[in-house]
Amino acid sequence: MSIIETSGLGKRYGKSWALRDCTLEIPSGQVAALVGPNGAGKSTLMNMAAGLTVPTAGTVTVLGGEPAGSPAALDGIAFAAQDAPVYKNLSVRDMLHLTRNLNRRFDQRSAQARLADLGIPLGKKAGKLSGGQQAQLALTLALARRPRLLILDEPLAALDPLARQDFLSTVMTAMADDGVSVLLSSHALADLERVADYLVVLSGGEVRVAGQVDDLLAGHRVLTGPAEAADQSAAQLSTVQVKRAGAQAHLLVRTSGPDDPVPPGWEAYTVGLEELTLAYLRAPGTPGPSLVQHTQPTEVAR
Amino acid sequence: MTMLTLPAQPLPGIKPVPWRGMAWVTWRQHRATLISVPAVLGAIAVFLWIMGLKIHHDYAVLTACHPFDSNACQTLNINFNQTDWTTGNTVNILLHLVPPLIGVFAGAPVLARELETGTFRYAWTQGIGRARWTIAKLTLLALAITAVAGAFSQLYAWFFQPFLAQEDMTVYTATVFDMRGVDFAAWTLAAFSIGVFFGMLIRRIVPAMAATLGVYLGLALTTWGIRAHYPLALVTSKPVSLIFFNVSEPLVVATWYTRPGGQPASQSVVSQFLSNFHNGSRPTMTWTQGLAHYGLTQWTRYIPVSRFWPMQLFEGGWLLVFSVLAIAATVWLVRHRAA
Numbered sequence: 150m151s152i153i154e155t156s157g158l159g160k161r162y163g164k165s166w167a168l169r170d171c172t173l174e175i176p177s178g179q180v181a182a183l184v185g186p187n188g189a190g191k192s193t194l195m196n197m198a199a200g201l202t203v204p205t206a207g208t209v210t211v212l213g214g215e216p217a218g219s220p221a222a223l224d225g226i227a228f229a230a231q232d233a234p235v236y237k238n239l240s241v242r243d244m245l246h247l248t249r250n251l252n253r254r255f256d257q258r259s260a261q262a263r264l265a266d267l268g269i270p271l272g273k274k275a276g277k278l279s280g281g282q283q284a285q286l287a288l289t290l291a292l293a294r295r296p297r298l299l300i301l302d303e304p305l306a307a308l309d310p311l312a313r314q315d316f317l318s319t320v321m322t323a324m325a326d327d328g329v330s331v332l333l334s335s336h337a338l339a340d341l342e343r344v345a346d347y348l349v350v351l352s353g354g355e356v357r358v359a360g361q362v363d364d365l366l367a368g369h370r371v372l373t374g375p376a377e378a379a380d381q382s383a384a385q386l387s388t389v390q391v392k393r394a395g396a397q398a399h400l401l402v403r404t405s406g407p408d409d410p411v412p413p414g415w416e417a418y419t420v421g422l423e424e425l426t427l428a429y430l431r432a433p434g435t436p437g438p439s440l441v442q443h444t445q446p447t448e449v450a451r
Numbered sequence: 452m453t454m455l456t457l458p459a460q461p462l463p464g465i466k467p468v469p470w471r472g473m474a475w476v477t478w479r480q481h482r483a484t485l486i487s488v489p490a491v492l493g494a495i496a497v498f499l500w501i502m503g504l505k506i507h508h509d510y511a512v513l514t515a516c517h518p519f520d521s522n523a524c525q526t527l528n529i530n531f532n533q534t535d536w537t538t539g540n541t542v543n544i545l546l547h548l549v550p551p552l553i554g555v556f557a558g559a560p561v562l563a564r565e566l567e568t569g570t571f572r573y574a575w576t577q578g579i580g581r582a583r584w585t586i587a588k589l590t591l592l593a594l595a596i597t598a599v600a601g602a603f604s605q606l607y608a609w610f611f612q613p614f615l616a617q618e619d620m621t622v623y624t625a626t627v628f629d630m631r632g633v634d635f636a637a638w639t640l641a642a643f644s645i646g647v648f649f650g651m652l653i654r655r656i657v658p659a660m661a662a663t664l665g666v667y668l669g670l671a672l673t674t675w676g677i678r679a680h681y682p683l684a685l686v687t688s689k690p691v692s693l694i695f696f697n698v699s700e701p702l703v704v705a706t707w708y709t710r711p712g713g714q715p716a717s718q719s720v721v722s723q724f725l726s727n728f729h730n731g732s733r734p735t736m737t738w739t740q741g742l743a744h745y746g747l748t749q750w751t752r753y754i755p756v757s758r759f760w761p762m763q764l765f766e767g768g769w770l771l772v773f774s775v776l777a778i779a780a781t782v783w784l785v786r787h788r789a790a
Binding site: 196199200201203220221223224226227228230232234235236237239243246247248249250251252253254287294 | 465466467468472473475476479480568569570571572573574575576577578579580584787788
């Protein structure tokens with residue numbers, strides 16, 4: 150089942166497209182990471198999936214076919230937005246009560262237990278909490294709704310490294326315990342590299358690459374060889390990026406597997422996720438692997 | 452052996468989140484409005500009640516005074532017109548600010564604050580859905596504010612009653628009509644609705660407040676101009692006295708004259724007729740004799756005092772429709788132009 154499925158999805162603000170021609174099929178039961186520079190269209194995509202923003206073009210469904218923003222979608226999705234996830238003038242207790250009144254399900258006991266673990270006092274105004282505590286409060290409120298999909302827009306941006314680790318471990322625990330699917334965004338891949346099962350790289354409002362992290366890593370490799378042969382080899386292979394360093398050149402190419410023949414004079418290396426992501430971000434216009442057939446590496450390497 | 456199997460459970464439909472939760476949400480988020488509006492109007496009501504007792508007492512003494520031409524009675528009269536009327540007039544002018552202030556400070560921020568601070572991304576992604584959230588919140592706030600304003604204006608009508616007769620006013624005097632009956636509540640509701648609409652349209656608190664004030668004032672002043680043209684006027688050929696205003700006077704919309712055949716009278720004949728009653732000179736004939744002398748019939752379109760309540764309900768009615776449309780447009784904007 151797809152937790153989020155988009156087809157030709159686009160959003161235009163005035164004359165510029167914040168997101169265009171986005172076709173994705175994100176599988177459920179995983180942590181999907183949405184990575185890209187600021188202004189890449191991450192928030193726009195998440196807002197449309199959460200039902201906040203009406204698409205200009207295309208469609209988006211969630212939870213296996215529910216239209217985004219429909220009652221069933223709202224019931225099953227918890228969304229913690231960037232920057233302002235809580236009412237600053239309400240106490241933590243009031244935020245719990247508010248969220249309980251606005252939803253069909255609310256696990257008050259687990260929410261209070263989690264806040265107690267985190268040392269967040271119920272009587273304190275949400276606006277007086279630290280950035281990390283506010284993010285944890287928003288996450289606690291979202292998880293207490295027992296969602297099937299948790300959408301977190303740049304949840305780590307305001308957090309220090311320790312708080313990031315705490316936050317992600319809370320998310321991972323919820324995933325393991327309740328089977329929540331998670332969609333996280335960040336402008337820095339390093340934040341999400343360790344937790345992401347599925348990766349979507351966005352840049353300039355377009356999807357650069359999307360797929361299972363394992364498939365992406367298996368479907369790409371770096372070839373190192375003589376710089377003078379780089380252009381010729383690059384033309385023959387499905388090349389994402391060419392990097393030259395003195396007499397040597399590094400090509401990031403798509404591959405159908407470790408048994409793919411290596412051109413004579415070149416050596417093959419596995420690629421890291423960060424290197425792969427950066428290559429796609431730096432090579433605008435390069436279409437990424439097919440998005441829908443993400444489970445079939447052979448198709449990816451077409 | 453066959454095992455008994457439970458029939459397949461129908462897929463659980465998504466039952467909507469109950470409305471009643473929104474009562475607490477509205478109360479908690481708009482406590483400031485829901486406390487301060489009744490508190491401020493309540494404090495003013497106490498003042499009106501205390502002042503009203505004095506004014507009613509003064510008025511009773513004044514009307515009981517006999518003979519009216521005596522020095523004692525004239526002193527009372529002057530005192531009433533100066534002291535009590537100063538209070539009444541000031542209160543009347545200031546209370547006209549209540550509906551626009553409610554529109555500006557209670558109406559405009561309801562949605563604009565959510566949009567300005569970004570908290571709409573929390574509120575509108577909860578299970579209840581943003582349409583229900585908006586409808587429930589606006590309905591509860593509108594009902595509370597309208598009810599408080601309605602109750603307040605009944606006290607105000609009692610407070611102001613002595614001035615109607617004493618200060619040359621009719622029930623249709625513009626600034627009196629819209630403070631009494633259902634009109635004050637209707638204008639308060641309209642101001643609130645204008646506020647929430649512009650809050651959602653403009654999405655910024657301060658510009659929305661300015662737009663609310665401007666549109667409310669425009670609407671209120673326009674209404675002063677068109678009120679006489681509500682389709683509730685009567686036409687009579689009986690001469691209507693136009694000399695003194697008084698609480699029992701009708702609202703005269705238009706006057707014109709015809710000749711015996713029914714054609715409009717020429718302007719010169721009317722001028723000649725009217726000149727008999729101008730310049731403070733002692734008229735040589737009564738109004739009725741004058742009309743007969745010049746062969747004129749006087750026609751008057753007027754709204755009798757007995758139509759006060761139909762007039763109130765007509766204005767209250769269209770303001771209610773206007774307010775419901777403004778709130779419906781706001782809900783439409785919330786649903787379709789969220790982000």
